[in-house]
Amino acid sequence: MGAIDVVDIALAYGDLRAVDGVSFTVGEGEFFGILGPNGAGKTTTLEMIEGLRKPDSGSITVLGQAPYPRNAGLLPRIGVQLQASAFFEALTAREQIHTFAAMYGVPRARGDEWLERVGLVEKAGIRADKLSGGQAQRLAIACALVHDPEIVFLDEPTAALDPQARRNLWDLLSGLNDSGRTVVLTTHYMDEAEVLCDRVAIMDHGKVLELGSPASLIRGLDAPVRISIAAGGLDTEAAAALDGVDEVEEGPDGLVLTTRAPAEVLTRLAADDLLDGLQVRAATLEDVFLEVTGREYRA
Template sequence: MAAGRPVTNAIEVTGLTKTYGDLRAVDDVTLAVEEGEFVGILGPNGAGKTTLLEMIEGLREPDSGSAVVLGLPAWPRNPALLPRIGVQLQASSFFDYLTAREQIRTFAALYGVPAAHADEWLERVGLVEKAGTRVEQLSGGQQQRLSIACALVHDPDVVFLDEPTAALDPQARRNLWDLLSGLNDSGRTVVLTTHYMDEAETLADRVAIMDHGRVLVHDTPAALVRGLDAATRITLADGEVITTRDPAAEIARLADEQRLAGVQVHTGTLEDVFLELTGREYRA
C-alpha cells in the first residue's frame, strides 16, 4: 500500500457463521483484509477454510454474520461485484469437450475480454503448448494452472484462490508464486488457502490460522513466529545440538572457543506456530 494512503478494507467479515447439523463449520469469524493486501488462510483439514472462502465469495449463504467485498455485500450474490472478483475453486470445473484455448477464451468472453488477452494468460501459466489439447487430456497440474488462468483472465480487483498449488510440481509452484506476487504488487488484493507453510511465509503479508471453524490468530508471519517464543537450536559440526533462549550468548561463546565452523542456527518457523495452535494429531 502506498505511503500516506489511508487504509481501506477490501474485505470485511463480521460474525460469519455456518452450521451443518451439529457441525459448526465456521464459527463467528470476524476478519478484515486491507486493499492490496495478500492474506493466507491456514488450517488443518476440516478447519473451515473453504467454507469461509465460499461465503466471502458469495457462493454460500451464511447462517449469520456478513461479508462485504469492495464495499458490496457478498450475499445475496451481487452482479455488480462478480466482474471485480476472481475465484479459483479447490476442484476445477470446465466446459465439456473444449480445448485449453477454447476454455479460457470462453471465460474471457463472459467478461467481455478479447481473445488475444485470454491467449496471453495461457502463456503466463505455461500452457501455450497445450492450447489445442482438450481439458480432460491435461494432467491434474495443467488443469490447475488453467483454472487459475480462467480466474484471472478478466483482471479482477480481488482474487480468491483455494489451495492453488496443491497439484503443482515444485517448478510450477514457484512460477505461480511469481505470478501471484506480481498480481499483488500491481495493487490487487489476494486471499488464498494453503497447506504449504513456506508458501504462506513467502507470499502473505498476513496469515490467519483457523481451526474448528474459528480464526485463532491473524498477523504477519514474522509477528506470529516472534510470539511463539520458541527456543533456538544450534547444531554444531560434530552433531552436538544446543537448545537455548539466548542464542546471541551461545554464538559468542562458540566464537570464543573457535567452534563456529559448520554451525547451523534453527529458529522458530510458521510451521511451529501452526502446530502449537492446532496440535499434531492426524486430521483425515
Template sequence: MGQTIIVQDLQKRYGDVHAVDGVSFSVEQGEFFGILGPNGAGKTTTLEIIEGLREADSGTVEVLGMSPWPRNSRLLPKIGVQLQASSFFERLTAREQIRTFASLYGIPAKKADDMLSVVGMEDKAGTRSEQLSGGQAQRLSIACALVHEPEVLFLDEPSASLDPQARRNLWDLLRAINDAGRTVVLTTHHLDEAESLCDRVAIMDHGKILELGPPAALVRGLDSATHISLAAGTLTVPAAQELAGPDASVVDDGVSLTFATHAPAPLLTALAERNLLTGISVRGATLEDVFLQLTGREYRA
C-alpha cells in the same frame, strides 16, 4: 488504502458441526491475505461464504462494498475464483477453455489468448486440459479466474498436490498478480507458502480465528528457542552442555548435535572461538512453529 473485504461475526453450522464460529476480519485493498488451518478448520467454508457460493447462518460479509449473497450480479465481474479442485470442460484445449470462460464476461478471444501468456501457458495453448500437468492445470485455472480482470482474486489451496518446482513457479505468478495491484485471498495449509506470499495471515481452527497478523510479527511473538546444529561428534554432549549453559538443551541424535537456546549470541561466539562454525546450521522460529503451537501436532485426515 480502503477495505476490500469486511467480515463480521460469520457463523455456519452443518448439523452439530460449527464449521465457522464467529469469524471476523478485514482485507485491505491490494493486500495478499492468507487463511491458514488444518483440515476441517473452516477455511474453505469461510472462503465460499465470502465468494457468495454459500449462505452464512448469520453475520455479515462485504466485498467491494457489496454483499455477495444472494449471488450478486454486480459483484461477480469484480471477483475471480479459483476453486480447490480445477474443473474444465472435457476435450477442450487450454485456448478453448479460457476463451469459453472469457465469453461468459464478454471478453474478446484475443484478450483471453493474452492471458495465457501472462500465466506462462502460451506454449500449451493447443494442449487439451486433461493432458496438462498439475502445475499447468493450476496456471490455466488461475488464468480463467483472471481473464475478466477482477479486482479481487480468491484462491483455495492453489498449490495442493504440486511438486516443489511447480509450487515455486506458481508462487512467482501469484506475486506478480498481487504486484499488479490485485487483492488476493488465499487458503492454504502450506506454512512456507503463506510465510513467503502473505502480507497478513489468519490462523483458523475449529471454525475460529486463533491469531491474525503479519507472519513475521506472529513469529516474533512466539517465545521459541533458536536451534543451532553441528555435525554429530563435534563435541561430546557434556562438553556442549557446559558450553551452552544450564538454560540451554543439547541433543545428539547421531547425525547432528543440536543446541536449543534463548541466548544464541554468546553460544555462537563461544563456538567461533573454538573454530566450530564450519557446517553450522542456525534456525529460528517459523510460522510453522506458531501454527503448531496454536493448533496442536496431532494428525488430522
C-alpha cells in the same frame, strides 16, 4: 473499511458448526492467507465471502457490497479459483480461456496474453483434461484473472503439486499481488503462507485462533533456536558450558544446542572457528500452527 470485511459470520450443517463467529478485514492490495487443517472451515469461509453460500449470521462486504445473494455487480470485480477446477469438456487450454474471456466481454487476445503469462503457450492446443496438475492449476488461475479482477480468491491452489510446480506457482501468485490486486489464499502449507502472505488467519474448528503477520506470530511464540554442530567440532560438556546454551542433545551427526540467545552463542562458535557445517533452525509459521491447532492426526 477494507477490500473485504467479515464480521462474526457463522454457518452450521446440522449440529456441525463449520464456521463459528469468524471476523477479519482484508486491506486493499493485501495478500491474506486463511490457514488451517482439513475441516477447519477455510473453504466454507471463502465460499461465503465469494457469495456461494449464505451465512447463518454475521455480515460480509466485498468492495463495499454484500456478496450474497449472488451480486452481479461484484462478479466482474472478483476472480475465483476453486479447490477443484472444472473445465468445459473437450476444449483445449486456449479454447477454455477464450470462453472465459467471452463470458466477461474481454477480447480473446487477453486470454492469449494470460496463457503466455502462466507459461502455457506450448500447451494451448492440448485438452484441459490432458494437462498435468500444475498446468491445470495455472490454467485455472489464468481463467480467474482474464478479466483483470480487483480481488482474487485462491482455494488451495498448490494442493497435490510437486515441489517444483509449487515453487513456480509461488512466483506467479507473488506477481499477482505485486500488480496491486488483493489476494485471498487458503492453504495448509505453512511455508507457502510464510513466503506469500502479508497476514494470515489460522483457523480450526470453525474459529480464528490467531491473526497477524507471519513474522509477528512467530515472534509471539517465543520459541528457542536450535543450532546444529557437526560431529567432532565440540564435545557435549564444552557445548553445555557455553554462555546462552540452555540444552545440549547428542545426535548421529553431531550436537544440537538449544538457546534463546542465538547471537551470543553464534559469536562464541565463530570465535572458536566452529561454523563449518553449522545449521540454525529458528521457529517458523509451522511451529505456530502446531502450537495453536495441536499435533494430533487429522483424517
